[in-house]
Amino acid sequence: MPPRKRADAVRNEQTLLAAAAEVFVRSGVDAPIREIAAEAGVGMGTIYRHFPTRADLVVAVYRHQVEACAEAGPALLSTSDSPFAALRAWIDLFVDFLVTKHGLAGAMQSDSSGFESLHAYFIDRLGPVCGKLLEASGIEDIQPYELMRGIGNLCIGRDDDPRYNPRRLITLLLDGLRPADRG
Amino acid sequence: MPPRKRADAVRNEQTLLAAAAEVFVRSGVDAPIREIAAEAGVGMGTIYRHFPTRADLVVAVYRHQVEACAEAGPALLSTSDSPFAALRAWIDLFVDFLVTKHGLAGAMQSDSSGFESLHAYFIDRLGPVCGKLLEASGIEDIQPYELMRGIGNLCIGRDDDPRYNPRRLITLLLDGLRPADRG
DNA sequence: GACAAAGCGGAACAGCGCTCCGTATCGTTC
DNA sequence: GAACGATACGGAGCGCTGTTCCGCTTTGTC
Numbered sequence A, B: 001m002p003p004r005k006r007a008d009a010v011r012n013e014q015t016l017l018a019a020a021a022e023v024f025v026r027s028g029v030d031a032p033i034r035e036i037a038a039e040a041g042v043g044m045g046t047i048y049r050h051f052p053t054r055a056d057l058v059v060a061v062y063r064h065q066v067e068a069c070a071e072a073g074p075a076l077l078s079t080s081d082s083p084f085a086a087l088r089a090w091i092d093l094f095v096d097f098l099v100t101k102h103g104l105a106g107a108m109q110s111d112s113s114g115f116e117s118l119h120a121y122f123i124d125r126l127g128p129v130c131g132k133l134l135e136a137s138g139i140e141d142i143q144p145y146e147l148m149r150g151i152g153n154l155c156i157g158r159d160d161d162p163r164y165n166p167r168r169l170i171t172l173l174l175d176g177l178r179p180a181d182r183g
Numbered sequence C: 001g002a003c004a005a006a007g008c009g010g011a012a013c014a015g016c017g018c019t020c021c022g023t024a025t026c027g028t029t030c
Numbered sequence D: 001g002a003a004c005g006a007t008a009c010g011g012a013g014c015g016c017t018g019t020t021c022c023g024c025t026t027t028g029t030c
Helices: A007-027 A033-040 A044-050 A054-079 A083-100 A104-109 A116-136 A144-154 A166-177 B007-027 B033-040 B044-050 B054-079 B083-100 B104-109 B116-136 B144-154 B166-177
Strands: none
Touching: A007 A033, A007 A044, A007 A054, A033 A044, A054 A083, A054 A104, A054 A116, A083 A104, A083 A116, A083 A144, A083 A166, A104 A116, A104 A144, A116 A144, A144 A166, A144 B144, A144 B166, A166 B144, A166 B166, B007 B033, B007 B044, B007 B054, B033 B044, B054 B083, B054 B104, B054 B116, B083 B104, B083 B116, B083 B144, B083 B166, B104 B116, B104 B144, B116 B144, B144 B166
16 A cells, blocks of 8 residues: 655645635636746645646646536436436536636647646546437437537637627537427 | 838748748647748748737738638629528638648637737638628628637647547537528 | 655756847948 | 948847756654
């Protein structure tokens, strides 16, 4: 078994998560590592030891919310009027999540350093959930990966432009998917 | 009237355009300025003098193709079976353009330095064209800005993943827009 | 208290955008 | 073709990033 972690290491990890959450809100998930280190009052080495890649840090900060989103899938399926309504509601949650975390949607598509595995994490955790909802809705025109990536892409960019509302486009997409005999 | 440009300046500008086009293909539109400078065999100062921002360079390289796309709008309208078919064909051209220029779709949404005005250029030049096509198709659910940005966003990301095909999603979007009585 | 082991800090290096100014080239004038 | 101002060029240098690496500190244990 692995040796128990030192107390200061545990403390620092918590401090870092709180600091990162704060900085992500203020400056987006692309914020400089130095800024997060400063906010936490630790050195950069400490960040890299606890979270080797940027994606690790982002995942750690948002893990609870991703988990909640994943668990909401089956729940919605059992409480909604129809499977398709559940799908719509779930996608609403997903979009809420993406648009409230500055730059997260962009980071997921970014091929720049540190973010590669973010994409994979979201797909791994939420893809199957989305798949169940699609299946229950009888939608076979599209795979979960493609739908989620498309939705993620539509959420990219500044959200302060009244001319662009990703939800409208996502609604259109979903309308295109809904077979005629479903609500 | 402005003084005539020096011969070496004209020569360099041409060299730079050719070099940038080459590098954009090889390394995407995010390629380091130094790489373009090296390819052209000039110093970085020369690039910045001719093209003060990155967007200026990108626009200069692709101006002809954007122009062609803009002019294709009215042409398609007069040769297609229906206005909606023209819209679809035009969007196909637009998507072709975006997916063949590595990173261009991403750059248009990028809020990072140098690319801000790219977005504006595309909207200014192609937005009205798209607007005409929407109008002729009788589509009032969506504005050209929103549609173009949505399409652009859907084209973001690596294009070597068989699981994700932006055209499928764009087709769905368009299906959602097509009123029942149109082809 | 002593002593590994674990963890920490931040200097240092590399890559990038962008500026700035000494130098080279051009076009013109005689 | 020589001389000279205007124009344009090159690239060193600055600031900001990510990332590594190692001497020093703290911790847990005996």
